[in-house]
Amino acid sequence: MRGSTSRYNLKNAQVIYDAVKNAGIDFLAYVPETWTNEILKLLLKDKEIESIGAAGEDEAMAICAGASLGGKRPMVLMEGSGYSTGTYVMSRLGLMHHVGWLMLSSHAGGIGEVAYYHWDVRLVGEPLLTALRIPHCVIQRIDEANTLIREAQLTVEGQKVPVAVLLPHHILWEEAV
Amino acid sequence: MTHFEAVEIIASRLTNQIVISNVGNTNRELYSVKKHKLTLYGVNMSLVTPLAFGLAKAIPQRRVIALDGDGSMLMGLKTLATVGTHPAKNLLVLVLDNGCYAACGWYPTAAGRGVDLAAIATATGFKNVKVVNDSGELSKALEECLAGDELAFLKANVESGPLPKAFEPLPFDGLDGTYRFRQALVDEGLVETWTDVTPVHYTFKK
Numbered sequence: 001m002r003g004s005t006s007r008y009n010l011k012n013a014q015v016i017y018d019a020v021k022n023a024g025i026d027f028l029a030y031v032p033e034t035w036t037n038e039i040l041k042l043l044l045k046d047k048e049i050e051s052i053g054a055a056g057e058d059e060a061m062a063i064c065a066g067a068s069l070g071g072k073r074p075m076v077l078m079e080g081s082g083y084s085t086g087t088y089v090m091s092r093l094g095l096m097h098h099v100g101w102l103m104l105s106s107h108a109g110g111i112g113e114v115a116y117y118h119w120d121v122r123l124v125g126e127p128l129l130t131a132l133r134i135p136h137c138v139i140q141r142i143d144e145a146n147t148l149i150r151e152a153q154l155t156v157e158g159q160k161v162p163v164a165v166l167l168p169h170h171i172l173w174e175e176a177v
Numbered sequence: 178m179t180h181f182e183a184v185e186i187i188a189s190r191l192t193n194q195i196v197i198s199n200v201g202n203t204n205r206e207l208y209s210v211k212k213h214k215l216t217l218y219g220v221n222m223s224l225v226t227p228l229a230f231g232l233a234k235a236i237p238q239r240r241v242i243a244l245d246g247d248g249s250m251l252m253g254l255k256t257l258a259t260v261g262t263h264p265a266k267n268l269l270v271l272v273l274d275n276g277c278y279a280a281c282g283w284y285p286t287a288a289g290r291g292v293d294l295a296a297i298a299t300a301t302g303f304k305n306v307k308v309v310n311d312s313g314e315l316s317k318a319l320e321e322c323l324a325g326d327e328l329a330f331l332k333a334n335v336e337s338g339p340l341p342k343a344f345e346p347l348p349f350d351g352l353d354g355t356y357r358f359r360q361a362l363v364d365e366g367l368v369e370t371w372t373d374v375t376p377v378h379y380t381f382k383k
């Protein structure tokens with residue numbers, strides 16, 4: 001959000017929610033945040049998806065790892081800064097124990113981010129995922145959302161690894177005219 | 178009651194429960210007395226209880242035990258708040274509280290300095306909270322928790338100190354252990370086979 005001229009892109013939130021459903025996600029652990037608020041609202045209304053409000057991104061990842069081992073198709077919804085918080089979990093449960101789960105987050109620190117407090121996320125967010133060899137992608141155009149989220153989930157299940165899908169400002173917000 | 182005596186009692190009660198085991202001495206002691214296929218061994222500190230919680234939610238028809246330690250629980254203490262407010266009836270959080278980090282020199286944990294993990298569990302919403310101090314109490318409490326149908330928190334106060342004997346490392350690593358555990362879940366009919374990954378379950382929309 002870049003001030004009073006920004007408002008949620010409700011149409012895009014619906015597209016992303018639909019993509020999550022198409023990917024078969026049936027379990028959600030989330031830490032609420034501003035940017036993905038409208039997506040979370042849609043997910044919480046969905047009675048087919050069991051939702052757990054977690055106290056932290058690391059914990060949300062560990063819960064999803066357990067759900068994944070138990071046969072669910074889980075997803076973490078969080079702010080992009082959560083990749084820093086969850087590094088230990090991605091490393092231990094994702095890489096060492098070979099357990100996969102989907103992560104959908106705002107791309108705090110990506111192109112279009114203006115908040116000074118996400119400076120560090122820009123510096124370490126994607127580099128951290130790269131360093132951990134966590135497959136990840138940024139949805140740059142909303143018409144890519146269905147394909148990329150579906151493909152991400154297929155990699156989760158096939159390669160048993162956490163996979164991150166990042167949503168930049170221009171996907172989640174629109175500017176008032 | 179020593180840590181190992183507590184582990185022996187727990188192992189003797191294991192049948193078809195799913196167990197997520199903490200690292201360190203708990204891990205090795207448990208494996209030395211029980212080769213339990215439905216145990217995921219060696220889950221790192223702070224991750225035992227949230228992982229077990231996710232499993233319990235995914236497999237509600239089977240009892241899941243988070244075999245945790247006080248140091249590990251303290252590292253991920255917020256999980257008690259999450260579990261307590263999203264109760265899983267089939268989850269037992271079992272904390273072996275020796276008040277110290279036993280694997281690395283018995284440095285005291287906050288629990289060893291007086292923090293009451295059972296009181297925290299109560300404060301975060303656990304309705305069934307038990308604290309035991311000897312073998313008889315542990316056996317009885319464990320039996321009640323495993324027979325029950327509600328979220329439970331069981332803290333066993335155990336003694337720590339040099340081990341009476343050296344326990345060998347497990348003969349498999351974390352990755353191999355996870356694959357064995359996955360296969361055990363498949364063999365029990367609790368999850369679908371995990372080796373055959375196909376996208377046939379998807380009905381993609383254009």
